[in-house]
Amino acid sequence: MSRIRQTFQNLNDTKALITYITAGDPDLDTTLALMHAMVENGADIIELGIPFSDPMADGPVIQRAAERALAQGVSLKDVLALTARFRETDQTTPVVLMGYLNPVHKIGYAGFARAAAEAGVDGVLTVDSPIETIAPLHAELKANGLDCIFLVAPTTSEARMAAVGKLASGFVYYVSLKGVTGSARLDTDEVSRKINILRRHTSLPIGVGFGISDADGARKIAAVADAVIVGSRIVKEIESNPGREAEAAGALIKTLKDAVR
Numbered sequence: 001m002s003r004i005r006q007t008f009q010n011l012n013d014t015k016a017l018i019t020y021i022t023a024g025d026p027d028l029d030t031t032l033a034l035m036h037a038m039v040e041n042g043a044d045i046i047e048l049g050i051p052f053s054d055p056m057a058d059g060p061v062i063q064r065a066a067e068r069a070l071a072q073g074v075s076l077k078d079v080l081a082l083t084a085r086f087r088e089t090d091q092t093t094p095v096v097l098m099g100y101l102n103p104v105h106k107i108g109y110a111g112f113a114r115a116a117a118e119a120g121v122d123g124v125l126t127v128d129s130p131i132e133t134i135a136p137l138h139a140e141l142k143a144n145g146l147d148c149i150f151l152v153a154p155t156t157s158e159a160r161m162a163a164v165g166k167l168a169s170g171f172v173y174y175v176s177l178k179g180v181t182g183s184a185r186l187d188t189d190e191v192s193r194k195i196n197i198l199r200r201h202t203s204l205p206i207g208v209g210f211g212i213s214d215a216d217g218a219r220k221i222a223a224v225a226d227a228v229i230v231g232s233r234i235v236k237e238i239e240s241n242p243g244r245e246a247e248a249a250g251a252l253i254k255t256l257k258d259a260v261r
Contacts, residue, residue, distance in 0.1 A: 002094075002122060002123075002145070002147055002169075002170065003092065003093070003094040003122045004045065004094045004096075004122050004123055004147055004170040004171065005170070007044055007045060007092075007093075007094055008171070008205045008226065008227075011044065014260075014261060015222040015225065015226060015227060015228060015260050015261075016044040016045060016205070016207065016226065016227035016228070016260075017042055017043055017044050017045075017218075017227070017228055017230070017253070017256055017257050017260045018043070018044065018045040018046075018047055018096075018207055018209070018227050018228065018229040018230070019038045019043040019045075019046060019047065019229075019230055019231070019234055019253055019256075020046075020047040020048075020049060020098065020209075020229065020230065020231030020234065020235070021034050021035070021038070021046075021047075021048065021049065021065075021231075021234060021235060021238065021249070022048075022049035022051060022062060022065035022066055022068075022069055022235060023048050023049060023050060023051060023069060023074060023078070023079040023082055024051055024068070024069030024070075024072050024074030024078065024079070024082075025051075025065040025066075025068045025069045025235070025238060025239075026068055026072075026238070026242070026245065027072055028072070028074065028078060028082050030245055030246070031048075031082060032082060032085055032086060033245075033246045034238065034245060034246050034249055035048075035086050035090075035095075036086070036089070036090065036246075037246035037247070037249060037250040037253075038234075038249065038250065038253055039090060039093050040250065041250040041251070041253040041254040041257065042253055042254055042256070042257025042258075042260075043093070043253055043257070044093070044094075044227075045093070045094045045095075045096060045227070046093060046094070046095050046096070047096045047097075047098045047125075047229070047231065048079060048082075048083065048095055048096065048097055048098065049062065049065070049066070049098050049099060049231075050076055050079050050097055050098065050099030050100070050103055051065075051066045051069035051070050051074050051075075051079075051099075052066055052099055052100045052102065052103060053066070053070060054100070055100065056100075056127070056128065057127045057128075059232060061232040061235050061236050061239065062231065062232055062235055064239065065235045065238070065239065075103070076099075076103040076104065076106075076107060076112075077107075077115075079097065080115050080116060080119040080121070081119070083095050083097075083116075083119040083120050083121055084118075084119040084120060086120070087119070087120035091120075094122040094123065095120065095121055095122055095123075096121075096122060096123040096124065096125060096147075096149060096170070097116065097121055097123070097124050097125070098124075098125045098127070099125075099126065099127065100126060100127055100128050101126045101128050101129050101137075104124075104126060104137065109136050109137045109139075109140040110140050112140070113137075113140035113141050113143065113144040113146060114144055116144070116146060117144040117145055117146055121146060122146065122147060122170070123146060123147035123148070123149050123169075123170040124137075124141055124146055124147070124148060124149065125149040125150070125151070125173060127151065131150070131160070131163050131164060131167060134148070134167070138167060142169075147169040147170030147171075148167065148168065148169055148170070149168065149169075149170050149171060149172070149173055150164045150167065150168045150172060150173065151173050151174075151175055152164060152172055152173070152174050152175065152194075152198060153175045154175065154176075154177065154190070154194060158197055158200075158201070161197065161198050161200075161201045161202075162201040164201070164202070165198075165201035165202035165204075168202060168204055169204070170204065171204050171205040171206065171207050171226070171227060172198065172202055172204050172205075172206050172207070173207050173208075173209060173229065174191070174194065174195060174198060174206055174207065174208045174209075174225070175209065175210045176191050176208050176209065176210045176211045176212070176221070177210055177211045188220045188221065188223075188224065191208055191221065191224060191225070192224040195208070195224055195225060205226035205227055206225050206226050206227070207225060207226060207227030207228070207229045208221045208224075208225040208227070208228060208229060209228075209229030209230070209231060210229075212228060212229065212230050212233070213230070213232070213233040214233070214255075215255045215256060215258065215259035216259070218230065218256045218259040218260050219259040219260070222259070222260045228256070228260050230253075230256055233252065234249050234252060234253065237249045237252050
């Protein structure tokens with residue numbers, strides 16, 4: 001059984017908290033400390049962002065994080081090595097790599113999937129890989145026991161939801177709003193309506209992200225989804241607290257986990 005599936009099963013009726021940070025922001029050693037701090041403060045699954053020069057789905061907060069990581073020379077291979085370091089002391093917390101297809105394509109799908117599995121990665125979400133073209137990557141991820149996670153947007157048709165439901169594993173990531181990460185136009189009623197439609201087409205847990213920035217938002221989303229996903233707000237804490245990134249991010253995550261409970 002995959003770590004992601006096991007995590008959701010262990011939670012029973014409690015909702016999951018999925019937390020995102022950009023690998024290498026502000027440096028790889030700090031990222032490792034942040035990963036452990038997130039788990040210690042209640043994160044159930046870690047999303048680890050792969051730095052990329054053109055993060056089209058991300059708002060300014062995560063864009064700046066990617067720029068800081070790239071300035072350190074952080075590559076996808078570094079992200080895999082970082083995950084392997086995390087696995088030296090944490091064998092249970094799922095790690096999902098989230099990013100864009102170009103770095104994966106550069107390594108090669110087969111080589112990437114093997115290396116990711118060996119490093120201890122559990123799932124992969126490539127933002128710019130539509131269902132029409134993802135088959136080669138999906139096949140390699142599946143062959144190596146990795147979950148392939150898909151985004152579903154407010155504009156996604158029901159027919160497309162059904163297609164995603166046939167391919168996805170691990171969980172489905174529902175984007176709560178039209179826009180980029182860090183936007184602040186959360187409409188819980190609309191999210192609930194779309195999740196009810198999505199549930200017709202998948203039995204997987206549904207996580208909701210984009211636009212969740214505080215405990216109140218997390219609490220509202222936890223009432224309608226299986227997982228609450230928070231990224232930009234955590235990355236902003238990292239940016240605003242140089243030298244005490246893990247402490248600041250951990251304190252925020254504790255408040256989010258308390259709300260999700």
